[in-house]
Amino acid sequence: MTDLQTFRTEARAWLEDNCPPEMREPMKGDKDACWGGRNFTFQSEAQKVWLERMVAQGWTVPTWPKEYGGAGLSRQEEIVLLQEMKRINARNPLSSFGIWMLGPALLKFGTEEQKLEHLPPIARGEIRWCQGYSEPGAGSDLASLKTKAEDKGDHYIVNGQKVWTSYADQADWIFCLVRTDNTGKKHHGISFVLFDMASEGVEARPIKLISGRSPFCETFLTDVKVLKKNLVGEEHKGWSIAKYLLTHEREMIGNQEGVTRPLHEIAAGSLGLTDGKLADPMLRAKVAEAEIDEWAFNLTMKRKLAEAKAGASLGADSSMLKYYGTELNKRKFELMMDATGHEGLEWESERSNDGKMARSWLRTKGNSIEGGTSEVQLNIISKHILQLPGA
Amino acid sequence: MALVLNEDEVMMRDMAQSFFAEKAPVKALRELRDTNDETGFDRALWANMAEMGFAGIVVPEEHGGVDMGYLAAGLVAEQMGRNLTASPFLSTAILAATALKYGSDEQKSEWLPKIASGETIIALALDEGVKHNPRGTATTAEPSGNGFKLNGSKAMVVDGHVADKMIVVARTSGEEGDAEGLSLFLVDPKSDGVSTERTIMVDSRNAARIDFDDVEVDGDALLGTLDGGMEVLDAVLTAGRGIAAAELLGAGAQAFEDTVAYIKERKQFGEIIGSFQALQHRSSHLYSEVEIARSAVIGALTALDEGDENAALYCAMAKAKLGSVAKLASQEGVQMHGGVGMTDEYDIGLFMKRIRVLQELMGDAHYHMNEFAEANQY
Numbered sequence: 204m205t206d207l208q209t210f211r212t213e214a215r216a217w218l219e220d221n222c223p224p225e226m227r228e229p230m231k232g233d234k235d236a237c238w239g240g241r242n243f244t245f246q247s248e249a250q251k252v253w254l255e256r257m258v259a260q261g262w263t264v265p266t267w268p269k270e271y272g273g274a275g276l277s278r279q280e281e282i283v284l285l286q287e288m289k290r291i292n293a294r295n296p297l298s299s300f301g302i303w304m305l306g307p308a309l310l311k312f313g314t315e316e317q318k319l320e321h322l323p324p325i326a327r328g329e330i331r332w333c334q335g336y337s338e339p340g341a342g343s344d345l346a347s348l349k350t351k352a353e354d355k356g357d358h359y360i361v362n363g364q365k366v367w368t369s370y371a372d373q374a375d376w377i378f379c380l381v382r383t384d385n386t387g388k389k390h391h392g393i394s395f396v397l398f399d400m401a402s403e404g405v406e407a408r409p410i411k412l413i414s415g416r417s418p419f420c421e422t423f424l425t426d427v428k429v430l431k432k433n434l435v436g437e438e439h440k441g442w443s444i445a446k447y448l449l450t451h452e453r454e455m456i457g458n459q460e461g462v463t464r465p466l467h468e469i470a471a472g473s474l475g476l477t478d479g480k481l482a483d484p485m486l487r488a489k490v491a492e493a494e495i496d497e498w499a500f501n502l503t504m505k506r507k508l509a510e511a512k513a514g515a516s517l518g519a520d521s522s523m524l525k526y527y528g529t530e531l532n533k534r535k536f537e538l539m540m541d542a543t544g545h546e547g548l549e550w551e552s553e554r555s556n557d558g559k560m561a562r563s564w565l566r567t568k569g570n571s572i573e574g575g576t577s578e579v580q581l582n583i584i585s586k587h588i589l590q591l592p593g594a
Numbered sequence: 595m596a597l598v599l600n601e602d603e604v605m606m607r608d609m610a611q612s613f614f615a616e617k618a619p620v621k622a623l624r625e626l627r628d629t630n631d632e633t634g635f636d637r638a639l640w641a642n643m644a645e646m647g648f649a650g651i652v653v654p655e656e657h658g659g660v661d662m663g664y665l666a667a668g669l670v671a672e673q674m675g676r677n678l679t680a681s682p683f684l685s686t687a688i689l690a691a692t693a694l695k696y697g698s699d700e701q702k703s704e705w706l707p708k709i710a711s712g713e714t715i716i717a718l719a720l721d722e723g724v725k726h727n728p729r730g731t732a733t734t735a736e737p738s739g740n741g742f743k744l745n746g747s748k749a750m751v752v753d754g755h756v757a758d759k760m761i762v763v764a765r766t767s768g769e770e771g772d773a774e775g776l777s778l779f780l781v782d783p784k785s786d787g788v789s790t791e792r793t794i795m796v797d798s799r800n801a802a803r804i805d806f807d808d809v810e811v812d813g814d815a816l817l818g819t820l821d822g823g824m825e826v827l828d829a830v831l832t833a834g835r836g837i838a839a840a841e842l843l844g845a846g847a848q849a850f851e852d853t854v855a856y857i858k859e860r861k862q863f864g865e866i867i868g869s870f871q872a873l874q875h876r877s878s879h880l881y882s883e884v885e886i887a888r889s890a891v892i893g894a895l896t897a898l899d900e901g902d903e904n905a906a907l908y909c910a911m912a913k914a915k916l917g918s919v920a921k922l923a924s925q926e927g928v929q930m931h932g933g934v935g936m937t938d939e940y941d942i943g944l945f946m947k948r949i950r951v952l953q954e955l956m957g958d959a960h961y962h963m964n965e966f967a968e969a970n971q972y
Contacts, residue, residue, distance in 0.1 A: 467972045481972045490972070491963040492918075495911045502889035506597035523882045582871075584878035589854055591877065593869035 240331025272326025301325035335379030395441030650710025668840030675844025754802030846920030
């Protein structure tokens with residue numbers, strides 16, 4: 204047996220013994236996700252136990268080094284682990300911007316001290332992070348951000364406003380882009396800092412969205428004190444960290460598994476079949492087209508990651524994946540709304556699980572806006588891959 | 595499944611790339627067209643391709659081939675797509691070679707070496723109506739003497755005008771629309787009762803309309819089992835669709851790259867038109883589609899080589915996706931070229947023509963979307 208096969212056998216046995224049965228049921232809604240952090244209330248004992256066991260294995264962050272709370276697995280071993288989790292429908296034990304976004308940036312740009320301070324609590328689900336990037340005047344044009352950090356010797360004083368900070372009202376810490384210099388070009392003079400959301404002068408207000416939910420906040424920063432040991436990378440040079448992190452975010456958004464049931468099953472369940480064919484022939488064609496695109500897109504995800512593993516960098520292709528994945532996801536949800544018709548329009552009822560379909564459909568509209576709009580991704584492809592002039 | 599090319603595959607691709615760019619670039623197709631070449635492709639080129647191992651790329655080594663598999667064949671087809679290379683690769687090296695792998699020992703020993711050496715051209719005579727529809731085969735083969743008697747008409751028989759042999763799909767039982775009851779026959783085009791009309795298609799490539807009027811064949815002309823032809827045909831069409839998808843990938847990618855190169859040069863309003871966001875976003879979208887399409891081709895052909903049980907479905911899905919993407923690339927290509935895109939002088943129009951033909955062969959995107967839905971029971 205190869206090492207990888209041995210690992211698979213062991214992982215399978217461990218998961219079989221340790222994943223509680225409740226954690227093998229599909230999530231019913233957003234509230235079933237475990238985000239951890241100081242303010243988190245576990246929905247069930249099973250959810251808590253599942254997190255603790257995975258933490259003890261280092262499997263909330265399988266590829267991170269052991270000293271930072273990971274298991275030091277190779278990329279191939281991680282893939283095997285995910286396959287084995289999928290095999291028993293195990294839920295993700297911990298959803299975390301710390302894992303998906305900050306962690307990779309700290310591993311690459313952080314000092315040893317910063318890694319030891321921040322990575323293990325992320326891995327254990329003790330500290331929940333949010334992202335302070337966008338501002339009211341800096342959306343697609345992120346580098347024009349104005350939140351100011353004044354140098355006061357051993358610390359900065361930060362003033363400004365952030366927006367679209369995901370779950371800022373529930374987060375413990377924030378990774379934040381601030382302006383430390385405004386004398387040069389806009390990409391210069393941006394710094395990447397970390398601070399506690401409980402600091403004096405931080406106020407997060409949820410924004411109500413078209414889905415009726417409030418996953419995002421506007422965050423006001425008034426004379427917030429940030430110690431210099433919480434500056435990541437060099438002062439004024441935070442843009443390169445910001446971009447690195449955005450690349451990770453794009454891969455994540457592009458790779459979101461929107462629906463677990465195939466589109467055609469949802470459509471057939473809702474509309475029924477006539478002579479073995481989906482009752483609406485026009486919709487049938489669009490469903491088939493979308494499912495073929497989804498297959499090819501998933502293969503592309505795998506191919507690009509495999510190429511990156513073989514030594515090549517994903518680079519601007521992360522923009523292609525983000526663009527295509529999010530546009531495809533929006534298309535799928537439009538088709539699901541078509542298929543579910545009147546029922547899909549229900550907003551407040553037990554039958555509709557409080558309008559899950561309609562709210563999810565509305566949520567997907569943000570996919571192609573957050574993390575850089577589709578238009579920004581197309582600009583990046585034009586500039587960095589096609590090398591078109593003036594892009 | 596490995597979706598990244600290994601060293602051998604990269605070598606194959608690079609070899610094919612320089613071979614076709616040098617020996618059979620787009621201008622070679624123009625020359626064949628402008629001289630009204632009676633074969634429609636260059637026989638010397640085909641002999642050369644056979645020496646390179648391309649003609650026997652899926653033929654087993656014991657029958658004189660190099661047996662490199664369908665992914666390797668796809669890498670060759672992709673380069674042919676990039677250069678609009680005319681050759682009997684698809685008809686003979688892919689469709690006929692795949693069919694003959696299901697033949698009797700005598701048939702294999704007789705024909706496979708001749709395919710690999712490039713000396714024999716074999717065409718598949720399948721389609722009859724205006725659209726691809728294997729189950730709709732109406733041509734009949736009735737028992738006669740110690741063999742069969744064929745009657746019917748075939749259309750869009752690729753390379754049928756110069757074929758040394760044909761593989762004819764005919765109904766031996768059942769009715770039009772049945773998957774059962776089809777059989778395959780090896781037929782000599784010079785037999786009594788066969789009449790062939792060469793049809794030059796929009797892409798300056800060749801096919802034929804062929805009529806069969808009481809054409810007598812021996813019993814040993816049967817390829818595969820009587821009434822069980824669909825099994826062989828499925829394998830043949832799966833390979834054909836996967837390889838056509840690969841050629842579409844090459845043609846679509848080249849059309850796209852030519853277009854990007856053009857908009858980097860052309861000036862209007864005092865500016866390079868490639869600096870206009872209206873064109874940049876369409877180009878970036880096309881880049882994304884071509885990358886997604888490339889994965890479909892690699893994924894489908896790898897599945898075929900690995901004997902994946904869903905390989906037939908994947909090759910059909912790839913054919914659907916590539917048909918759509920390559921068409922989009924050529925249509926956007928002509929539009930972004932503007933006026934010169936309408937001229938014969940520029941290559942982009944030739945790509946549009948070839949892609950139009952390829953996306954139709956062995957089922958267009960609509961056909962395969964429908965089949966995909968059927969396969970998934972909706």
